[in-house]
Amino acid sequence: MKLFASICTAILLSFQVMAQQGAVTNAILYQRDGELDKAVSEIEKAIDHEKTKEKAETWYYRGVIYQSIAYSEGEAFESFKEGAPEKALKSFQKAMELDTKKKKYYKQSSEKLSNLYPAFINQGYALYEAGKYEQAVSSFENAQLTNPKDTTGYVYAMYAAEQVQEYDKIKKYIRDLKEIDYSSPYLYYTLVRITNNVDKNPEEAIRISQKALEEFPGNSNLLEQQTNILIAEDRKEEAIENLEALYKNDKNNVTVLTQLGVLYDQSGEKDKGLSFYEKVLEHEPEHYIANFNSAVIYYEKGVKSLEKQQDLRGKEKSEEYKTVKAQGEKDFKASLGYAKVAAKKAEDPEDKKNIQLLISEINKVLSQP
Numbered sequence: 105m106k107l108f109a110s111i112c113t114a115i116l117l118s119f120q121v122m123a124q125q126g127a128v129t130n131a132i133l134y135q136r137d138g139e140l141d142k143a144v145s146e147i148e149k150a151i152d153h154e155k156t157k158e159k160a161e162t163w164y165y166r167g168v169i170y171q172s173i174a175y176s177e178g179e180a181f182e183s184f185k186e187g188a189p190e191k192a193l194k195s196f197q198k199a200m201e202l203d204t205k206k207k208k209y210y211k212q213s214s215e216k217l218s219n220l221y222p223a224f225i226n227q228g229y230a231l232y233e234a235g236k237y238e239q240a241v242s243s244f245e246n247a248q249l250t251n252p253k254d255t256t257g258y259v260y261a262m263y264a265a266e267q268v269q270e271y272d273k274i275k276k277y278i279r280d281l282k283e284i285d286y287s288s289p290y291l292y293y294t295l296v297r298i299t300n301n302v303d304k305n306p307e308e309a310i311r312i313s314q315k316a317l318e319e320f321p322g323n324s325n326l327l328e329q330q331t332n333i334l335i336a337e338d339r340k341e342e343a344i345e346n347l348e349a350l351y352k353n354d355k356n357n358v359t360v361l362t363q364l365g366v367l368y369d370q371s372g373e374k375d376k377g378l379s380f381y382e383k384v385l386e387h388e389p390e391h392y393i394a395n396f397n398s399a400v401i402y403y404e405k406g407v408k409s410l411e412k413q414q415d416l417r418g419k420e421k422s423e424e425y426k427t428v429k430a431q432g433e434k435d436f437k438a439s440l441g442y443a444k445v446a447a448k449k450a451e452d453p454e455d456k457k458n459i460q461l462l463i464s465e466i467n468k469v470l471s472q473p
Contacts, residue, residue, distance in 0.1 A: 127153075128162055135169050140181050143169045160202040160209035167195030167216060174223045189223040192216075193246055221251040225260070232264050240264040241273065248280070255286050262294065271298050289323045292316030296329055306337050324350060331363070340367050358387050362394060374401050389445070396446040396455075399462060402439035406432050406469065433470065440466045 127150040134143035147166045150156040170192035173184045196213040203210035228243030241264045247257035258277045265273045275298065278291050292312065300309035313330040320326060327346050334343035344367050350360045361384045369377030378401050384394040409432025416425045440463065447459045 128156060128159075128165060131169060132165055135165070135172055140169060140173050140176060141184065144173070144184060158202060160199045160213075163195045163199035163202060164209040164213050164216075167192045167199060167213060170195060171216060171220060171223075174220070189220055189227060189243075190246065192220055193224075193250065196220075217250045219250075221247055221254065221257070224250060225256060228257075228260060228264065232260070232267075237264045237267040241268070241270065253284055255281060255284070258286075271302050274298060287319060289316065289320050289326055292320070293325055293329060296326075296333075300333055306333055309333055310337070322349065322353065324353065328359075335363070335367070340371055343367055344371070355383075356387065358384055358391070361387075362391070365394065365397065369397055369401065374404070377401065390449055392446055392449040395442045395449065396459065399439045399442035399446055399459075402435045402442065403462065403466065406435035406439060406466075409435060410469070436466050436469050440470070 127146045131143045131146035131150065134140070134146060147162070147169055150162045151166060156162045170184075170188045173181050174188040174192060176185070196217050199209045199213040200206075203213070224243050224247035228240045228247060231237075231240035231243055241261055244257050244261035244264060247254075248261065251257065258281050262274050262277050265271075265277070274294065278295050281287070281291060293316075296309045296313045296316065299305050299312060303309075310330065310333055313326060313333065316326050317323065317330065327350050331343050331346040331350070334340075334346065344364065347360055347364045347367065350357065351364060354360065361380050365377045365380035365384060367377075368374075368380065378398060381394040381398045381401075384391050385398075388394070409428050412428045413425065413432065416422065416428065419425050443459055443463050443466065447456065447463065450456045450459055
């Protein structure tokens with residue numbers, strides 16, 4: 105009797121294994137016939153059973169089924185679609201893990217993984233458009249896993265991570281892109297911006313920016329970015345050098361012209377600064393900064409003429425005195441013209457007050473005999 109019982113138990117166990125293996129077979133057949141809902145039901149039975157859940161074959165076909173659902177059209181399997189690409193990815197990864205000898209199911213799973221790439225890219229894009237940025241990041245990261253050599257998954261992940269301020273992730277994506285020999289001004293621009301604005305490390309930002317300009321010499325976006333950091337760090341000479349390069353490439357860029365005017369002005373090269381303000385005003389006659397700073401420069405010139413007149417006291421009839429006085433009046437009148445335009449464009453109450461004081465002071469000087 106004991107022998108008979110043992111034989112019966114063995115037969116029963118064998119039948120159970122065959123039954124679960126049958127679930128895998130059924131799942132495969134349902135998948136091939138396009139009955140994906142039934143395929144899911146059968147393959148999940150096999151995944152839950154002790155005898156088949158540790159087989160690479162089981163996980164491989166689970167991946168195939170969920171991949172089919174991910175790419176299915178119409179609404180027939182809509183209820184299964186959510187999370188289908190992720191389930192397919194995990195299934196193929198598990199199959200590769202279980203096929204320790206890296207044979208049939210390892211190779212086939214590896215090939216199938218790359219086929220999931222478009223699904224994750226499309227999914228990530230849809231989530232991004234819906235404002236679900238964290239989920240979009242996750243989808244694009246899955247895309248990276250399925251095709252580590254394609255740049256799109258990394259770049260799109262950067263866009264999504266930016267929306268939720270995941271700056272460490274962005275830096276990781278940039279490193280990953282470098283490892284696959286991809287580089288672009290945009291990557292450097294982003295890294296410099298994070299290093300300067302988020303990490304508050306302007307020196308490192310300038311170092312990275314310099315490396316970027318060595319790789320992409322003359323790139324205007326990188327030059328402008330570096331220039332702004334240099335200006336903020338009071339490194340005027342380096343900033344001027346950058347701006348001159350930008351000016352050489354585009355002589356009509358009002359922002360560059362204005363910055364050059366301001367920096368030369370602040371560096372004591374007033375006439376050079378004035379020449380750039382004049383270029384700005386050729387493009388924008390009512391430009392506030394160019395008008396205001398020009399007014400100040402001409403006012404200072406007029407004051408110097410007044411000081412020279414004081415030194416020439418007693419020589420009022422001399423040609424030198426007359427020349428100095430005429431130049432002073434000319435400079436004060438020029439200052440007044442610029443100041444009046446600046447007064448119209450000023451928005452800050454304190455600025456308006458200062459400009460009116462300047463205008464009043466000029467009028468006093470010009471009213472004197």
